[in-house]
Amino acid sequence: MEIRFILNKKQISIDVKADAVLMDVLRSLGCKSIKCGCETTNCGLCTVWIDGKSRLSCSVLAASVDGCEITTLEGVEEEAAEFGRFLAAEGGEQCGFCSPGFIMNVLAMKRELQDPDLEEIKEYLAGNLCRCTGYMSQLRAIQKYMAAQKEKEVQA
Ligand code: FES
Ligand code: FES
Structure with missing residues (x-):
């Protein structure tokens, strides 16, 4: 078909x-x-x-x-690369196998949730598994990335 x-x-x-x-x-x-x-x-x-x-x-x-x-x-390479820099800075990207799916969900969360707290972030990303990072570095990267986006909005 x-x-x-x-x-x-x-x-x-x-x-x-x-x-x-x-x-x-x-x-x-x-x-x-x-x-x-x-x-x-x-x-x-x-x-x-x-x-x-x-x-x-x-x-x-x-x-x-x-x-x-x-x-x-x-289709979102530039935005993904920006978040990828936060992920790398926090040591949240190791083998990288999970990163594409994870990044797509982080970027979707950014569009969907206004100023999510740690529990909301964890809940949103609960379906994205990673065998390498232990998640703490990923969570730090997300929080710093979200804070940077908010800062950009304030300055715009
Ligand atoms: S390959 Fe689709 S959720 Fe694992
Ligand atoms: S970085 Fe290796 S599975 Fe997530």
Whole structure:
């Protein structure tokens, strides 16, 4: 079946099987930032945005995104790189395997929550697993990043 959607601001038209999984289709279109850590909705590595909301692309049928707008890390590179600098400064990026999905969810949280406290941040990111960092460095990076964004808004 043919489906059409917008991927990182580009119109896509592609033939997919009825049971094709979105994660595989997006990777076949070059979005290699999307990683597969479990295929069972447990790790968060495959996070993308569908119509602006974080979704686990391993659990979405490609056919269901016909007409949708999809964003992957490749579509928010500049913003991701900015947060990545905070992550690196806090030692929150080690093997980096979890980073793309994690960053997509952090950037989604920034859009969705106003001034979240530590518990809200933890809750929002509970689905993003990391085998390396122990999470504290990631949380420090997020808090510093969010504070810097707030500062920018005040100055604007
Ligand atoms: S690969 Fe999708 S949640 Fe793990
Ligand atoms: S940095 Fe290695 S899994 Fe998160």
